[in-house]
Amino acid sequence: MASYDVIVIGGGPGGYVCAIRCAQLGLKTACVEARETLGGACLNVGCIPSKALLHASHQLHEAEHNFAAMGLIGSAPKVDWKRMLAYKDEVIGQNTKGVEFLFKKNKVDWLKGWGSVPQAGKVKVGDEVHEAKNIVIATGSEPASLPGVTVDEKVVVTSTGALELPRIPKKLVVIGAGVIGLEMGSVYARLGSEVTVVEYLDFITPGMDGEIQKTLQRTLKKQGLEFILGAAVQGVEATKTKAKIAYKLRKDDSDHTLEADAVLVATGRRAYTDGLGLKEIGVETTERGVVKTGAHWETSVPGIYAIGDCISGPMLAHKAEDEGMAVAETIAGQKGHVNYGVIPGVVYTWPEVAAVGQTEEQLKEAGRKYKVGKFSFMGNGRAKANFAGEGFVKLLADAETDRILGAHMIGPMVGDLIHEICVAMEFGAAAEDVARTCHAHPTYSEAVREAALACGDGPIHS
Ligand code: NAI
Numbered sequence: 250m251a252s253y254d255v256i257v258i259g260g261g262p263g264g265y266v267c268a269i270r271c272a273q274l275g276l277k278t279a280c281v282e283a284r285e286t287l288g289g290a291c292l293n294v295g296c297i298p299s300k301a302l303l304h305a306s307h308q309l310h311e312a313e314h315n316f317a318a319m320g321l322i323g324s325a326p327k328v329d330w331k332r333m334l335a336y337k338d339e340v341i342g343q344n345t346k347g348v349e350f351l352f353k354k355n356k357v358d359w360l361k362g363w364g365s366v367p368q369a370g371k372v373k374v375g376d377e378v379h380e381a382k383n384i385v386i387a388t389g390s391e392p393a394s395l396p397g398v399t400v401d402e403k404v405v406v407t408s409t410g411a412l413e414l415p416r417i418p419k420k421l422v423v424i425g426a427g428v429i430g431l432e433m434g435s436v437y438a439r440l441g442s443e444v445t446v447v448e449y450l451d452f453i454t455p456g457m458d459g460e461i462q463k464t465l466q467r468t469l470k471k472q473g474l475e476f477i478l479g480a481a482v483q484g485v486e487a488t489k490t491k492a493k494i495a496y497k498l499r500k501d502d503s504d505h506t507l508e509a510d511a512v513l514v515a516t517g518r519r520a521y522t523d524g525l526g527l528k529e530i531g532v533e534t535t536e537r538g539v540v541k542t543g544a545h546w547e548t549s550v551p552g553i554y555a556i557g558d559c560i561s562g563p564m565l566a567h568k569a570e571d572e573g574m575a576v577a578e579t580i581a582g583q584k585g586h587v588n589y590g591v592i593p594g595v596v597y598t599w600p601e602v603a604a605v606g607q608t609e610e611q612l613k614e615a616g617r618k619y620k621v622g623k624f625s626f627m628g629n630g631r632a633k634a635n636f637a638g639e640g641f642v643k644l645l646a647d648a649e650t651d652r653i654l655g656a657h658m659i660g661p662m663v664g665d666l667i668h669e670i671c672v673a674m675e676f677g678a679a680a681e682d683v684a685r686t687c688h689a690h691p692t693y694s695e696a697v698r699e700a701a702l703a704c705g706d707g708p709i710h711s
Contacts (some may be wrong), residue, residue: 261289263569264387270577281364286345390558397484422605603667618648622703637661647652680704
């Protein structure tokens with residue numbers, strides 16, 4: 250048994266970041282993680298491995314579609330799926346070992362095993378009970394189940410199984426046109442699968458700006474993804490190698506089926522708090538297991554905090570990281586804070602999609618007067634040179650004060666470009682502040698400046 254200032258349960262991006270920050274702030278810290286490697290879903294079966302496959306398959310797409318036009322002649326590379334999966338695993342290994350190194354460097358103890366909380370101030374890992382002045386629950390989320398669908402992670406898979414299908418399926422059906430469905434759907438479409446995305450709503454990527462939704466769908470359709478919208482999946486029947494997907498079209502209640510070699514169920518994730526014993530000690534959760542938190546992420550039991558996917562808010566690694574750092578600061582007696590109005594969202598398709606702040610739909614609903622500054626990547630020299638002219642940057646600013654209220658982008662590397670606007674918003678900047686900032690030429694970032702100029706006297710290059 251050991252005694253700590255803080256024990257963090259869960260070694261994902263919320264938990265490990267929290268543990269490192271606690272240690273940096275002088276607190277004796279341990280992190281409980283049962284997985285063989287640190288990093289949680291994000292590093293092991295989520296963000297990082299999917300980005301490796303997106304990167305590799307994007308290179309193939311470039312070779313097949315753009316190389317010849319640049320004078321790079323020769324047959325396009327062939328896919329060695331086993332090697333590609335091995336590359337993905339190497340990327341995971343480098344990242345998870347990196348976190349282990351950071352734990353050692355910062356003197357965070359890794360308590361290996363499943364953690365539970367027998368009472369406030371105590372954390373049980375295996376047969377050992379450790380003492381902790383503060384406990385942070387950072388146990389994350391798991392794929393949500395869908396009625397009528399049994400996941401076997403071979404033919405009917407979640408995002409986890411989609412990262413290591415035994416072979417590239419000839420036909421892949423994706424249930425859910427959210428972030429996971431579109432990212433993994435893109436990977437397999439680029440690798441040659443016929444991909445059909447079945448979505449309950451009449452549009453893709455719920456919550457995103459409407460114009461972005463339409464543009465992204467059109468772009469992905471050009472890349473070969475088929476969409477069946479307004480379709481509620483009723484069930485999936487699977488054999489060892491095939492699956493039959495039954496869905497109902499909402500507009501007329503008609504029944505339909507699709508056949509596939511693999512089915513990806515990407516219909517959301519649910520908070521994972523099973524087995525912690527929270528209810529027994531009085532930590533309030535919702536019916537769906539989401540831990541209820543008050544100001545500064547404290548639960549209904551003093552000394553027990555919760556962050557990341559297991560509390561409310563967007564299930565995003567960087568939101569969890571921010572909360573992890575802020576709760577560490579709170580525990581250390583500082584003023585931890587997260588600005589939930591400036592949390593970017595990125596979809597790593599090609600082109601990428603990135604958003605921060607409010608959408609036009611939200612501003613209209615709130616009755617706020619706003620102006621729109623928009624600039625197409627077709628007017629950006631660098632994008633044209635790189636066959637990346639598809640997409641645009643849209644900046645939303647207050648009609649009177651010019652304060653930036655939101656940004657919505659689709660285009661090359663916009664997942665990186667969005668942060669210029671995040672910083673601007675954190676500083677309460679006006680569109681004119683961005684417009685008057687010198688941007689290096691030729692870079693994609695000039696499109697952001699042009700969109701800011703479009704909020705004022707107008708862009709130069711359109
Ligand atoms: P999601 O919530 O983004 O999308 C799920 C989609 O499935 C929705 O569009 C929903 O309408 C649809 N759906 C639900 N039931 C259905 C049914 N019966 N038939 C047809 N469609 C149905 O969830 P997703 O993509 O599984 O992602 C889970 C979480 O992980 C999200 O919070 C997401 O933000 C996060 N994530 C973030 C990434 C990123 O930041 N790039 C990457 C991957 C995941």
